[in-house]
Amino acid sequence: MNLELEHVNSLPAPTWFRLGINEIKIGETIPEIHPYDGRYLSTELPRNVEISAEPLPAPELSTGMGDAVRNFTEDNRTCGVTVRVPDGVKAERPVHLTYRVDEKNPSVLDVTTVVAGENSEVTVVMSYTSAADFPGFHGGLTKLYAGKNAVIRLIQVQMLGDKCLHYDDVGAQCAENGEVSVIQAELGGKSAAAGLKAALKGRKSLLNLNTIYFGDRSRSIDINYLAEHTGRATHSEIHASGALLDESRKTFRGTIDFVRGSKRAVGHESEYSLLFSPKVVNRSAPLILCAEEDVEGQHAASAGKIDSNRLFYLMSRGLSELDARKLLIEAQFRPVTDRIPDPALRDAVSEYVKERLEAIESVS
Amino acid sequence: MNALHKRKTQVEDIDRTVYDIRDRVNASYQVGQGLTAKIVNEISAAKNDPEWMRLFRLKSLQIYNRLRLPGWGPPLDELNMDEIVTYIRPNTQLKAKWNEVPDDIKNTFERLGIPEAERKSLAGVGAQYDSEVVYHNVREEVRRQGVIYTDMESAVRDPEYGPMVKKHFMKLVPPEDHKFVALHGAVWSGGSFVYVPPGVNVEIPLQSYFRLNAPGAGQFEHTLIIVGEGANLHFIEGCSAPKYNVANLHAGCVELYVGKNARLRYSTIENWSKNMFNLNTKRAVVEEGGTIEWVSGSFGSHISNLYPMSILKGEGSRMEFTGITFAGRGQSLDTGAKVVHAAPHTYSSINTKSISKDGGWCTYRSSVSVLPQAYGCKSSVSCESLMLDDRSRSDTIPVMDIRNDDVDVGHEAKIGRISDDAIFYLMSRGISEEDAKAMIVTGFAEPIAKELPVEYAVEMNNLIKLEMEGSIG
Numbered sequence: 022m023n024l025e026l027e028h029v030n031s032l033p034a035p036t037w038f039r040l041g042i043n044e045i046k047i048g049e050t051i052p053e054i055h056p057y058d059g060r061y062l063s064t065e066l067p068r069n070v071e072i073s074a075e076p077l078p079a080p081e082l083s084t085g086m087g088d089a090v091r092n093f094t095e096d097n098r099t100c101g102v103t104v105r106v107p108d109g110v111k112a113e114r115p116v117h118l119t120y121r122v123d124e125k126n127p128s129v130l131d132v133t134t135v136v137a138g139e140n141s142e143v144t145v146v147m148s149y150t151s152a153a154d155f156p157g158f159h160g161g162l163t164k165l166y167a168g169k170n171a172v173i174r175l176i177q178v179q180m181l182g183d184k185c186l187h188y189d190d191v192g193a194q195c196a197e198n199g200e201v202s203v204i205q206a207e208l209g210g211k212s213a214a215a216g217l218k219a220a221l222k223g224r225k226s227l228l229n230l231n232t233i234y235f236g237d238r239s240r241s242i243d244i245n246y247l248a249e250h251t252g253r254a255t256h257s258e259i260h261a262s263g264a265l266l267d268e269s270r271k272t273f274r275g276t277i278d279f280v281r282g283s284k285r286a287v288g289h290e291s292e293y294s295l296l297f298s299p300k301v302v303n304r305s306a307p308l309i310l311c312a313e314e315d316v317e318g319q320h321a322a323s324a325g326k327i328d329s330n331r332l333f334y335l336m337s338r339g340l341s342e343l344d345a346r347k348l349l350i351e352a353q354f355r356p357v358t359d360r361i362p363d364p365a366l367r368d369a370v371s372e373y374v375k376e377r378l379e380a381i382e383s384v385s
Numbered sequence: 386m387n388a389l390h391k392r393k394t395q396v397e398d399i400d401r402t403v404y405d406i407r408d409r410v411n412a413s414y415q416v417g418q419g420l421t422a423k424i425v426n427e428i429s430a431a432k433n434d435p436e437w438m439r440l441f442r443l444k445s446l447q448i449y450n451r452l453r454l455p456g457w458g459p460p461l462d463e464l465n466m467d468e469i470v471t472y473i474r475p476n477t478q479l480k481a482k483w484n485e486v487p488d489d490i491k492n493t494f495e496r497l498g499i500p501e502a503e504r505k506s507l508a509g510v511g512a513q514y515d516s517e518v519v520y521h522n523v524r525e526e527v528r529r530q531g532v533i534y535t536d537m538e539s540a541v542r543d544p545e546y547g548p549m550v551k552k553h554f555m556k557l558v559p560p561e562d563h564k565f566v567a568l569h570g571a572v573w574s575g576g577s578f579v580y581v582p583p584g585v586n587v588e589i590p591l592q593s594y595f596r597l598n599a600p601g602a603g604q605f606e607h608t609l610i611i612v613g614e615g616a617n618l619h620f621i622e623g624c625s626a627p628k629y630n631v632a633n634l635h636a637g638c639v640e641l642y643v644g645k646n647a648r649l650r651y652s653t654i655e656n657w658s659k660n661m662f663n664l665n666t667k668r669a670v671v672e673e674g675g676t677i678e679w680v681s682g683s684f685g686s687h688i689s690n691l692y693p694m695s696i697l698k699g700e701g702s703r704m705e706f707t708g709i710t711f712a713g714r715g716q717s718l719d720t721g722a723k724v725v726h727a728a729p730h731t732y733s734s735i736n737t738k739s740i741s742k743d744g745g746w747c748t749y750r751s752s753v754s755v756l757p758q759a760y761g762c763k764s765s766v767s768c769e770s771l772m773l774d775d776r777s778r779s780d781t782i783p784v785m786d787i788r789n790d791d792v793d794v795g796h797e798a799k800i801g802r803i804s805d806d807a808i809f810y811l812m813s814r815g816i817s818e819e820d821a822k823a824m825i826v827t828g829f830a831e832p833i834a835k836e837l838p839v840e841y842a843v844e845m846n847n848l849i850k851l852e853m854e855g856s857i858g
Contacts, residue, residue: 038457303785303786303788308780309770311770311800312778316800316801321797323793
């Protein structure tokens with residue numbers, strides 16, 4: 022079927038159209054959609070946490086990729102769960118959702134809703150893989166509702182093959198002192214898009230978002246993050262880093278939006294891109310929108326080659342230039358991958374990155 | 386008891402007394418309101434255009450009618466072109482001596498300090514009043530160096546420089562670029578042409594001052610500067626208008642050609658009245674080893690869209706942009722810069738500050754583009770925004786588009802308010818709260834102020850002090 026979606030990953034405040042960064046349009050042919058065949062929910066589940074396969078009629082929530090993507094995913098859901106964490110329950114182990122795109126499940130559309138009650142805590146780990154060279158499709162929608170003093174940790178690891186299309190759309194809402202911490206690893210796929218919008222409504226609520234991306238061959242990566250500060254003393258941390266090789270293309274949009282009334286809010290955003298080929302395309306739009314005086318907002322972005330001093334140091338210790346560069350790419354990801362709570366998944370990510378790096382014969 | 390209350394002696398507006406004095410409109414000729422081919426032909430005939438220029442105007446009008454309003458930035462719905470008079474000729478001819486300029490116009494420029502500045506510190510002055518340049522003069526020693534500084538109309542018709550103007554006119558900023566530059570192409574009038582021959586160092590600045598006096602009018606001056614190989618020039622542009630309760634429009638166009646190893650500093654102090662739509666376009670192309678330096682202060686206008694663009698075409702060329710924007714009540718100032726690194730080892734630096742107060746809205750908008758062939762280039766962007774109350778707004782919208790790996794590109798931005806600790810520290814040293822805040826804001830703007838011509842820096846500091854009195858806290 023044809024997937025045609027417009028106004029995707031839109032910048033909250035558009036700029037010059039000729040830069041082509043305001044939004045994207047998705048126009049792809051995707052395989053047939055049918056209910057997920059197989060198990061994707063881990064067998065070991067946390068106690069006292071309600072998990073059901075039925076979608077939850079949750080309150081309206083904006084997501085990072087926009088209405089067209091959210092509606093399409095909800096309308097064509099093939100899998101996913103609803104996780105309810107009662108008040109005061111701190112889940113002792115993560116909820117694992119492992120999705121595989123292959124001939125059995127050529128199109129995977131998962132919708133996951135996490136509702137964390139007052140003073141509760143839960144971790145949800147999602148991973149996406151595919152059969153090698155399988156031209157499949159994954160689209161994900163994750164809705165997070167963090168109640169008062171609740172903590173939701175979401176880890177999403179995308180390790181799809183080179184012929185898969187992928188998007189991951191997240192919406193989050195935090196009540197007073199609620200926290201949403203997200204790790205996104207966009208490592209594979211032919212084209213990958215990700216978006217996240219967090220509505221920091223409650224006083225002292227927090228968004229902590231760490232992302233890594235890896236672009237090689239002709240992969241395209243398109244990211245749109247938005248932290249909307251409406252509550253007082255809210256806090257957002259958005260940090261992305263990645264490496265681009267070959268003819269890969271990446272667009273990163275990150276917005277901190279201080280709405281009037283969000284007094285004493287703090288928002289920090291950073292993005293660091295390591296570039297390894299004269300043919301990469303690296304685009305960034307780090308925005309701050311501010312309608313409140315009593316806030317602190319900062320963003321920083323940088324792009325360039327590996328620091329020659331670091332390279333020299335490693336080479337003086339006996340590494341070839343290629344190995345030294347590979348090591349530094351891996352090091353770029355480590356601070357984020359080390360925070361994946363599941364050792365098996367952490368190792369899988371590490372292996373996946375290594376395999377990708379092994380395929381590299383030269384980097385400039 | 387009252388002493389415990391924070392003093393709130395709200396200053397309603399920047400003290401614009403000097404700028405706001407309105408002269409009686411005494412036009413010798415003006416076209417009707419709106420924009421039609423008939424009006425464009427009328428302007429062309431009134432200006433005695435060569436045929437190529439008349440055709441260029443008509444082509445620009447067609448492009449204007451075809452293009453849409455921008456879908457980003459401040460809303461432009463309040464601007465009704467059917468109510469704008471695009472050409473008003475003041476009741477005088479171009480003069481080269483101030484005492485020949487009619488008294489009412491001369492007095493306006495006297496109040497603005499232009500003749501005095503010319504005597505003291507300028508190599509040449511051009512003064513435009515509504516649609517026409519009324520005064521143009523350049524010092525003899527500068528003229529002897531071969532420097533041409535004249536009004537655009539004279540340059541277009543000049544047998545020696547006309548071909549040079551034709552070769553460059555709206556080639557760097559083509560009318561297809563956006564709607565308001567197409568409008569400019571159709572109805573442009575006035576402005577300056579500067580040519581600095583290779584190797585010539587113009588030691589003291591040239592200045593053009595643009596004054597729009599008539600209500601409901603537009604000003605569309607065209608500035609074309611060509612700085613030859615190894616030459617050096619500082620050009621200052623000032624603009625102001627009295628306030629009316631109808632919309633005025635400024636859609637000027639500046640094209641700067643900076644030759645090999647040449648340097649051009651282009652300073653602008655824009656203090657239009659707060660009924661002005663300032664939709665101006667400025668662009669420079671820089672050859673090998675050349676440097677363009679922009680210094681830009683935006684204080685006036687109801688709405689401003691202003692993003693000077695630099696195309697670093699030659700290897701090792703450089704651009705530096707230093708800008709400050711101060712938006713008060715009723716103002717939405719959307720300013721910034723654009724740079725295209727189109728050659729290896731090019732360098733750009735953008736440093737901006739903005740202050741939003743009393744419901745004002747500042748937007749910093751920029752783009753840094755690095756093309757595939759521009760290896761070994763560096764770019765650094767820094768923008769800082771200060772919010773003085775919670776009725777105002779400040780947005781930062783930068784874009785970086787990098788298309789090779791041998792680059793060093795950095796961007797940082799900060800937004801915030803005046804720190805209570807800093808105020809407390811200054812007050813503990815015996816400084817009043819008012820003065821402490823004014824001192825901090827002045828200090829915030831100081832890195833920009835020191836790049837401005839001294840008389841403008843002093844004026845800017847005075848404006849900040851006036852604005853700050855009792856207005857925050």
